[in-house]
Amino acid sequence: MSLLEDELEGHPLAGEEESDEPALRSPARLTAFRRGFGGFLVPVLTTLIAFLAGGLIVLATGHNPLSTYTSIFDGTGLNWLFPWVSGADRATAAGNLQQTLIQATPLILVGLAVAFAFRAGMFNIGGQGQYTVGGIVAVWIGSSFAGMPPVLHVTFAIVAAGLAGAGWAGIAGVVKATTGANEVISTIMLNWIAIWLGVYCFQLGGPLQNPKMPSTPVSSNVVPGAKLPVFWGSAALQGLDVGIFISLALAIVFAVLIKRTRFGYEARTVGFNPEAARYGGINVGRTWIRVMLVCGAFAGVAASLDILGWKFSLFTNDIQASQVGFYGIAVALLGRNTAGGTVAAGVLFGALLTGTSDRNINLSIDPTLVQYLTFMLEGIIILLVSTDVITLRLLKGGRRIGVTLKRRPAKETGTSEGGAS
């Protein structure tokens, strides 16, 4: 866990600044601040502002924001953490918290898929597509090979899904490295290809459609031996499976990879300054490809944990309606592209989704309003995170930090800061 915290808290503020070039002063301070205390405080503040703004909207529609939020909070199951909640309430809370963590499991991983690309200066919008191909492969393997030893079967399905996601994202990496095609465009296109590939596989008469249900566009069911064991709650009531541990373990892998390995160093160098990377003897194109492979693997594994953990089959309309990959972008942004931050943001978004789903809503609250509230909160968070200069400014009492940011050296080319979009 110490590594995660290292990632979460970043570094102490850089030493007192000597330079008096305004061009350097503010971004330098901003960077130091972002990675230091502010790196923790700003996302938290951002979330608070988003909830505050959401509360005002609830108020404007003539409802009580306090009771709405209380209801959402209880819906997330986080009240399970309070020792005074007991009896039937406690059982409900436990069930809700299990749901929150089930939701958080893929969100964390898809968030890591976006975050890793950000650290290398790339914007991976393809989390959804990588998640989709991972899901197709996981459900195919999970529903085949009945009789395989469970541990082997599960491992096989997860690894294969990871490889599928890696391959899918790798296409965008290769295309960028060889032709210079922007990964934003190519990953978006790959999302659509993946979605229609999935629809093709499981549609009526499709190659992977469930032969026992010829009139339903759905995959076969994952065989019992390939299901992830449930360790909290009842498997019949969709209790919490061990997928969350795989997710957390991969967050640690992310932190280690970024901070401690040569590959992570290369990726960060490319992310901060590709010219300097070339000067350092780093093959920039190859690094792009490798980074995308890792991103895709995270997203592919995310899908396999959903399939083997609680979904067990894939409907074509599931594939088309899924938003996990896009939530991943918000999770990564809010998590500041660090492992710890992404875990925290993944849990937050998991909680939001669970807390606002209709079955958890107290009958005195308008369920439509609450669901829209999720989207509004998400929107506000993304807006604030991508314009964090505003948040920093509020934090620093309105001092002018934004002004000198514009003073980038005119002749500088090709530099981009990972995450500071």
Add this chain to the structure above:
Amino acid sequence: MPDAGPPALELKGITKKFGSVVANDRVDFDVVAGEVHALLGENGAGKSTLMSVLYGLYKPDDGEILVDGRPVEISSPAAAIGVGIGMVHQHFMLVRVMTVAENIVLGQEPSRWGRLDLKAARSRVRELSDRYGLAVDPDARIEDITVGAEQRVEILKALYRNARILVLDEPTAVLTAQEVRELTRVLNRLKRDGTAIVFISHKLGEVLEVADRITVLRRGKRVDTVPRAGATELSLARLVVGRDVMLAARKSPSKPAGPLLEVHDLHVRDERQLEKVSGLSLTVRAGEIVAIAGVDGNGQQELVDAITGLRAPQSGAVVIDGEDIAGRGVRAATAAGVAHIAEDRHLRGVVLPFTLAENLALRQYRSPQYSGHGWLRRGYMKERAEQLLSEFDVRGGGPDSYAAALSGGNQQKIAVAREIASNPKVLVAHQPTRGLDVGAIEFVHGRLIEERDKGRAVLLVSLEYEEVKALADRILVIYEGKIVGEFPPDASEEQLGMAMTGGQVTQSEAAAS
């Protein structure tokens, strides 16, 4: 000549603090119409902070600003322009895809019936450029003109906004010697016209050339204001640094041994597939500094890139101690023993958001000390960084500080330390002191000579005559991608200048341009 009225601009007791750092400590400064007043000081002395206060980018903690004797409140660049202050920043702020005229009028476009009147803009630009001898083509796009011309556009931008007080922040940092002379002429015309000019610089020589008065800042305080008459480079250097400095590096005659770098018949193309190095050959021996002198853009960049592995040559050989590395990439060059102090430290030399330890590992991170089996040895990185920071006297941070938090001089020391510490056979130093102040230049020059004396081959590529003269054991002049002459270090500026421009420049041509 300066008149007896109130100064065009007066700064009184300006104080600006950043946290515990006092960037400006009760600084007084004034400039009268028709004079050039230079603001001289090392990087980090507080020059840019003072000008940012003047231009409304920072709010001073104390002190007042008077224009024509009247106190003014400058809270934004727009307010500064409003009282007649024009600023030419060190890094130009021009829209590269727009034309010269469009850039100049941007924000204050002349209009007719609500539509942009480009014809009026063009004629106004012509009128201004004729009046002050600022030769620009109003219809050229910014991306197609030279750096010197870009600067003229910036000056015109200020004049178009009726600036009577013109602030030039390090205006010569990016110019060639020829362009500096042109700038000096322009400044003289502006002076005659009654413009008050603030000239910010850390170069002693040029300050003595253009300024009427010189104010020296050191660590945020005004040290002294002296008239040009009677000031010398040495007296100014003493004021700037606060101690006696060696302006010319002291060095013994070189004792060259066998060749370590041999370039044979090298042909290199740039991104646009134009041949920039055409059949160049040179040799640098162990224990000597060979300087490549030339006007910018004559193939220096491409030559350096080819030697250091950043660019594959079309043909020819780059032989490092017997091993041909031409076209084999940066890793092969580094492995063969090439170190490279890059020209632009922000483009290549340092990664600003990285820590100093990470920066110092940049070129050696694959070596067994720094990493093994794919893992970084972070302990060694830190330990080595601590050693190098103390050996190279880098101030302003430890191994875990971010490079962005360091001053330019200290950032350059990081780049120099990293390259020298790699224990190279061949050290390629491309503009190693660009933008550095006197103290830092002294340090870098001293180190380069020290490395020479350790038996390394040093290839210095520089646009600064003083630097070439101070360091070189032999001077090779590059012109249109070829070496056109070899000179001893005591060659005169005229001799070199002649060769650098193809040997055809005559007095009349020099005067006409």
